[in-house]
Amino acid sequence: MIGNSAIRKEGRAKVLGRSRYTDDKTFRCVLHGATVRSDVPHGILKAIRFGEGIPWKEFTIVTAQDIPGENIVAAIVPDQPFLVPVGGEIHHAEEPVLLLAHPDKYLLEKARRAISLDVEELPATLDVASSDRVFKEINILHGDVDSIWAQAAHVVEADYRTEAQEHLYIEPNGMLAIVAHGDHQDQVTVCGSLQCPYYVHKALVHLFNLPGDKVRIIQMDTGGAFGGKEDYPSLIAGHAALLAWKAGKPVKLIYDREEDMAATTKRHPSRTHVKAAFDANGLLLGLDVDFTLDAGAYATLSSVVLSRGAIHAGGVYRCPNTRIHARAMATNTPPSGAFRGFGAPQSLFALERHMDVCAAKLGLDPAELRRRNFLKLGDTTATGQLLKEDVDLAGLMDRTLADIGYTEKRKLFAAANETDTPIKRGVGFSVFMHGCGFTGSGESYLASVAGVEGLADGRVAVLAASTEIGQGKDTVFSQIAAQALKIPMDMVEVAQPDTKVVPDSGPTVASRSTMVVGHLVEDAAYAFKQALIQQGFLTEPYAPEVFREAVKRSHARLGSMKCYAQYHNPPHIVWDDKTYQGDAYPTFSWACYAAEVAVDTVTYEVKVEDFVANQEVGRVINPVLAAGQIEGGVAQGIGWALWENVEWKHGRMANNQMTNYIIPTSMDLPRIRVGFLENPHPAGPSGAKGLGELPMDGPAPATLNALQNALGPLRLDEVPMTPERLMDRMEVARG
Amino acid sequence: MVVFNAGRSPFDRFLDLSRLSELQGIEEDATHVSFGALTTFRDMEDCPAVHRHLPNLVKSARATGALAIQNRGTLGGNIANASPAADTPPSLLAYGAELELVSSRGRRRVAYEGFHRGYKQMDLAPDELVARILVPKPQGLGFHFFRKVGTRQAQAISKVCLAAYARIEAGVVAEFRVGLGSVAPVPARARHAEAIIQGAALRALPVEAACTELLKDISPIDDIRSTAQYRARVAQNVLRQMLGELAAV
Known part of the structure; x- marks a missing residue:
């Protein structure tokens, strides 16, 4: 199993055109969302003006003052607002200021253009060389480099630079949000094109000030990401959810290529x-x-x-x-x-x-x-x-x-x-x-979890938040689980990343899905097999069909059985964030x-x-x-x-x-x-x-x-x- | 279509001409190959007469957009869209093409050179259509050259495009035309550079003088695709390359 080029599980639906991307999912009553952005790189937002000739009453309009929770995208440093409030500071020219939703896409676009912003412009720092504001500084010191120059036979120095790069995933960013208004608390559900379901989950919990179980994030089939759907989707999901929450209807917020390229992140110059x-x-x-x-x-x-x-x-x-x-x-x-x-x-x-x-x-x-x-x-x-x-x-x-x-x-x-x-x-x-x-200590801080679940039909499901973004994650996880359980790959299903179903296995980034999460899948699969054996459903050695019957019986007797594995830092790996x-x-x-x-x-x-x-x-x-x-x-x-x-x-x-x-x-x-x-x-x-x-x-x-x-x-x-x-x-x- | 798709088109009503048979078809007679305005890039690529007489036009068509665009896009559209970066106009200029324009008032025939009067401005009245494109068949010993510089090998918009045609008689350049794209507000003829080469012997082409004169024929700009300096230098380099190949005929 491992080491074989198993046919890609995700391939068939893509080749047949059956993959369901975010924009493919729709409802009759869905509204389309649009984002009004600042168009100056730095300034103070003084006022928002709504132009003539647009039936504004038909529109759902969201500004910063509508936000029920915190107007900050929860991330490493809490500095970025979901929407710049009137009186607030605009820090770049693509910054979201106001959100609109309407059933008619074309009228929506007309309305977006009819909004103008009064901005008091401030001097902008556009060149990194003239910036004096530091987000983070790191010093790595080993030996004493300054003692070396005099004694060296050759000293060579030069400057290098690299510029920004756009990800250009095939599918632009997009989200579909549904908010059910409850008696006590709302239930926010967002489906979208994304890399890290639990990053989006965390951002929405803070945005709506809701407990974790009232926010549900589901990854739809995603047409590529390359890191470009790691942090920005939190913002888009938040915007779609705010519109859906205010409108009381599902809202789809899909970027076109031009908006995606201009507004979303790029490689650091x-x-x-x-x-x-x-x-x-x-x-x-x-x-x-x-x-x-x-x-x-x-x-x-x-x-x-x-x-x-x-x-x-x-x-x-x-x-x-x-x-x-x-x-x-x-x-x-x-x-x-x-x-x-x-x-x-x-x-x-x-x-x-x-x-x-x-x-x-x-x-x-x-x-x-x-x-x-x-x-x-x-x-x-x-x-x-x-x-x-x-x-x-x-x-x-x-x-x-x-x-x-x-x-x-x-x-x-x-x-x-x-x-x-x-x-x-x-x-x-x-x-x-x-x-x-x-x-460094990132993995031990994350303490990721992945699981394996027995299904009623005798197959197993891999439970992980890792997303398929073109790399073949479903195939690789199936190979790993199948190898550990000694069953064929088609007896393994990989659950759709849905925060209601899968544990937090961390983000799908950093070349970690196979090595770190795959290892957890392997551990969880071994634990699952051990559990079947200990409960008396299975004895080794076994044929795949025997395994299938054992899972069926365990499911009939005990219901769904799930085994999880969690990352623990190996004791020999030591890292000091300070030095x-x-x-x-x-x-x-x-x-x-x-x-x-x-x-x-x-x-x-x-x-x-x-x-x-x-x-x-x-x-x-x-x-x-x-x-x-x-x-x-x-x-x-x-x-x-x-x-x-x-x-x-x-x-x-x-x-x-x-x-x-x-x-x-x-x-x-x-x-x-x-x-x-x-x-x-x-x-x-x-x-x-x-x-x-x-x-x-x-x-x-x-x-x-x-x-x-x-x-x-x-x-x-x-x-x-x-x-x-x-x-x-x-x-x-x-x- | 690109502008419409981006929501930046001021127009929202369109008239579909695609089924008008009088605007279609490639015809050949003793002196000309003529193209209905609705001739697609693909039609040009597939037509033996165009391959035989106007090879630069085949290369222009192949260099335009993606295959899907070559199947749908037309020669008349490429002209009337009036982009200085289009790839068929330099070839049409090099071949000395003419246009037939029609309106309810009648028909008129104009030289293609001079049709583009300024950026996106044409010698075309609001009630006029480009009906046909007439290209004289090169006679005698001909030299054809086409080069598009678009950075990417396919699906690129030109940064510099140069098409040339020369008729050679007894070792001398008897007829010579150069068309250029993306180096001026309109598709440009290289009149100054041509004048240096016209009448010169192949063995002693004043190559450097022509390259210097070329700067009088073009007025490139800095934009999101390239720089004025690059466009000017590469136009000169491609002209030099072309003249080197001409000298070797």
């Missing part, structure tokens, strides 16, 4: 300064990293994005003296949020580009410089985490370089690039890791990615012509699904590296259409050659580690390192390296 010291043999003596994230207008998840970015800033290298200073700064742009990789792609881009820059300065091949400095079993990372697994980074790198033909191609391209061909080719790579699960020292993650996944690029010097367009993605992710549970995750992440990473550019105008995204925000098509990508090296790890079920975010970390530095190889000395310090930016760099280099 970053600025990184890296200073590295080496001895005469190319051994890393010191690393000083200054890492800044543009958090946007509210704190949202920025503190934890920053944390992951900071911890990954030292990369896969042994370094006796490290200082990482990281800050998340406020600006008057829409809040940045979670996006696959969660800060690590930003800091790893800087470091892995810098390693190539350093190699050139030291006169070494980039592979040789890395080889001399790789972390090994028994080494410690920048946070003082002792590596207890036998990680073979040199082996991973050598295999990747052999797969792409690194040595031969470097020679071949160097000769060809000397001729007057307009196409210049190069090959480059990156070596990196991704921490699996929540950072940022200790085991930052239970384990890491490791990878080396290589890219071959062709640059057209007529148009400055870059084509990635070959790509090799090799990784060590523990035991692979479903090779086809795992390879799909890697291919998708690489595509997203190449898009970020070369094309995906958010054009900001007065603090708003100006190119908020798929025509003008360029993501790659199948014609823009090479065949992605995916390889897995398996080294089972005890942190996950059957030895599996996390892999969902890993492929986002490597493509950008690998691609730009390949560009460097193709074009020679050039300031390749930024992603996306659009044709316009590449032209600027090439013209500057030409003088």
